Amino acid sequence: MARARRRSGRLNAANGTPEPSDEQPPNGSQQTQPEEENETAATTTTQPDEEVTVKKQEDDKCPACSPDTPPVDTESWVRCDACKRWFHWRCAGKGELEAIDKWFCRPCLDEDTKRVITMKPPARKSSRKRAQRDYAGLNVGQETDPLRWTRILETREIKPHNFKRMKGSEITLDWIEHDPDAFKEPIFIESPEGLGMKMPDSSFSPQDVADILGDDTPVEVIDVATQANAPGWTLGKWAEYFKKGPEARDRIRNIISLEVSGTDLADKILPPRLVREMDWVEKFWPSSKKGRGHQFPKVQLYCLMGVTNAWTDWHIDFAGSSVYYHIVFYFIRPTPANLAAYERWSGTEMQNHSWLGDMCDEVYKVELTQGNTLIIPTGWIHAVYTPVDTLVFGGNYLHSYNVATQLRVREIEINTHVPKRFRYPHFTKLCWYAAEKYLRDLKAKEEFSPRVLESVEALADFLVSESRTMEKGADPAKRESREQVPGDKIKDGPALARELRWRVRLAEGYASDEDSHTRSLKKRKGLSSNGDAASTSGAGSKRKRISEEHDDSRTAMFRNFQPKGWDVIEDKAGQKEEKTIRKRKVDDSGEDWKHAWSQETVDADDEAEEEATVTSTRSVLIKVRRSGKGIERHRVERVLEDWTWPATSGDSTDVKMKDEDSPPVNGYANGTAAADIDVQPNGTAEGEASNAMDVEVNGQAD
Structure with a gap:
């Protein structure tokens, strides 16, 4: 990361301050002196006073300064992240120094063309993950075209979607439990009837939003051309901007992060019934820990407003959370190859000049009109385009039907250095609450579908890794992991995580001493622990029973949990x-005798x-x-x-x-x-x- 300091200028050069450390800018106790200059100063043979004078002159020298550069009283310095030399920002940089994330001097940029000056992420709170982008072109006056991606759309092959169209009454939890292919693709619902949700009427406008929440309410507004935050906006100012026609607006902007939970506007919105039944916050977060005065994941109710030609670039909703929308969507399937391409593309300079669709297999288009609802499952990569002025209500939620992908998206967010404020809030703590409830249910012999059991095992594996961080990680990581364990419900997080993993593996039909490699092979082959074909039926299917032909005195190979022994x-x-x-x-011919002799009784x-x-x-x-x-x-x-x-x-x-x-x-x-x-x-x-x-x-x- 570029190091920047603002300091007094050459007027302070004769103060005779001590030799600076490598991490500080030149001239003074808070500035860096390059290693080459240290060597030069150390070999200079002069009198002590002359040596100090020569050394200070070297400290003050900017490699980019021209001989006639006039001195100033205050100077901003920036350090090159490659050669570690310090430069005057006015000599070597362009734009706002505070916005720089990584900075390289011109010789280092010419030396390695892979080096790119990057900017810090915009300071905004968004429901979508926004990784760092390369805005260096903006600093040299190269304005970004807000319509460049929509022009690319016209030249690319976009397939019409073939996603399932369903009635609202068909979208039920029972359908997801019993259909193994349910909720693996976006669900298109033409009419909201039967969805069990509530939305404002069709005349509801941004002015109504401002009237309910207050004209002076600050709001994060995004400039579509730069995908950066436009500061100083309120809902009242936004309502006036929205009323103007497209030709009267100076720039294309949108709002994608106005969360309204706990407000009067929230009383007018009710998510679809299926969303409420699956949402981990609704199911597992204690009701006593929600509401005003408490910190909890507030991502269920968003008001999104975009004007004509607004574009939100490719993204996966934070933590792989699923979403519902009541705009034009462009989708990419979350296959391993497509997710890997997204990880390479996200947070790099490729975002400024590469169309993600060219790196993936297929792009699908879904166009919503007024009254349509779209429910997007876990991990789907999507971009959003609003061809006309649009007001949309939606929200995010985590669920128990694809936890592995939710965790994979979280891993991508970490690998691409997405700031925590742009990730799903309180994600790990919510996972602990879900684990505590599932452990109680498994102890009570509750039956779960294979799909849920597979997700719970992924959840348990994640929490066991968190437990190892608590036990063996560095001190800051230990402290952060321990703070995520909700003490009101869980007294011993590592023990709970390991017991949950043990119990869910037993419920799936695997012996506790089977290693993970053996289980993964059996899952791919569709076998249970005893070699039989694993059940693929939905809720209510019986668990495969573990063979009793085992020795209780045998040392278990299951490393992290040892169930209590028998007295x-x-x-x-x-x-x-x-x-x-x-x-x-029984004769030797035919196979019919096997069925008759394998019954519980032989008549x-x-x-x-x-x-x-x-x-x-x-x-x-x-x-x-x-x-x-x-x-x-x-x-x-x-x-x-x-x-x-x-x-x-x-x-x-x-x-x-x-x-x-x-x-x-x-x-x-x-x-x-x-x-x-x-x-x-x-x-x-x-x-x-x-x-x-x-x-x-x-x-x-x-």
Whole structure:
């Protein structure tokens, strides 16, 4: 980052101040002296007073100054981020020094063409992520064309959207729970009927907004040409600007960050019912911690106003939050490749001259008219264009149906250095509140769809990483992570995160000692822990049960959570029972017998001529431990059934090794002794066939 200082000028050069540090501008205790100049001063052989004079002259020298540059009483200095030399801003820079983020001198710019002077992000509070941009062209008088992107649109292939059109009454939580493809693409609703939302009538205008919130209310206004904040605006001034015709407006501007929660205007707005049912703030943030006097994520109710030809460049709504809008939208799918392209493009000089659509596979267009509603799912990259003067209500929300993408967008925001004030507010604390509620639900044996369980596992993994920061991170990171844990609900954040991860993995059907690589392979193959096909059904599908054939004394490979052990484990050997049942013998042909023999009970066949001898061996496993409410007792009864039939004429269990087509060798067939080898199947007596069944008839928690 460019270092800038404002200091007294050459009039202070003879004060004889100590040698400055490398991080300060020249001349004085708050200024930097370049390393080359330090070496020169150290090797100068003069008298002490002369040495100080020469050194001070070197300190005051700006590499960009001409010999006839007049001195001034106060001077602004800037340091080159490449060569670390200090320059007079009036000699080497252009524009406002306070707006500079990274600055390079002309020789360093010529040396490496990849270096670009960049500006600080505009000081505005926006619902959308705005990464840093290259505004160096503005500082040299190159005005940005506000219509350049709309002209690009005319030369690019934009596909009409094929997103699902639905009625408001069809947009329900039950639909999302049971349809695995639900809410993975934007949802277009032509009529608001059935959505369960409330909006002001069609005559509502920016003047009405100003009347309700107050003409003197400050508002963040964006200059579309520069995508920068235009200071000094109030709602009253905006209403007057909006009333003018397009030809009478000096510049194209819009408002994208007017959040109205807790105001009288909020009483006129109600988000769609589905949004309220999914929104984490509504579901998990304590109601006692919301409202006036409390800090909580206020992103649910936005009033957006744009004039003709206003453009908001490509972005993903903060933290991958989903949004609803009641404008013309341009969409890019959030595929891994497109998100990677967005990450390369965002926050770099590419934003000033590159069309993101050229770096991605496809761009879709959705045009909304009055009364239409668009619900945008997690992570969709989009730009917004208003062909006519427009007033829109919308909002952002996090939900439990694609947490992994929400976290991926947060990672992109961090990697592209988006300032915290432009990210989803209180994101991590909201994640802790959601985790605390899901842990309680899992303990209470609540059933969740596979889609939600997958999201909760992603949430748990994120919070475990936060826990590691608390335990092993640097002190500032530790402190920040601990401050995000809501003490009113959670006493031990790391323990909660690890228990949640353990429980959600069990609920998904994975044994606690399976490592993450094994689980990821099974997910890709569609298998559960026991190798069966994983369930893809919606809510109400039974969880895959973990095999009881494990050793409780075995050391678990699950690194971060060890469930409480059992106080008593008794494995009682069972007694044998023998009975005769009329049942047909299983032949070797066909596959139908597998289904019949895998049922919970095997019924007798009165028409069968054969009788089977059934030997049953029962055993009981009892496990007991103390719990927070008393005693937890598990009793598992197992039955091993061995079915055998007497041999009948024509049956043979002999395996003949003799090959009659080959001539004998020394009296032996194929070099082996010519003999019949009797095989005793399953350890039964010779001449008997056997089927064995291992049936668990009772597994319960008393």
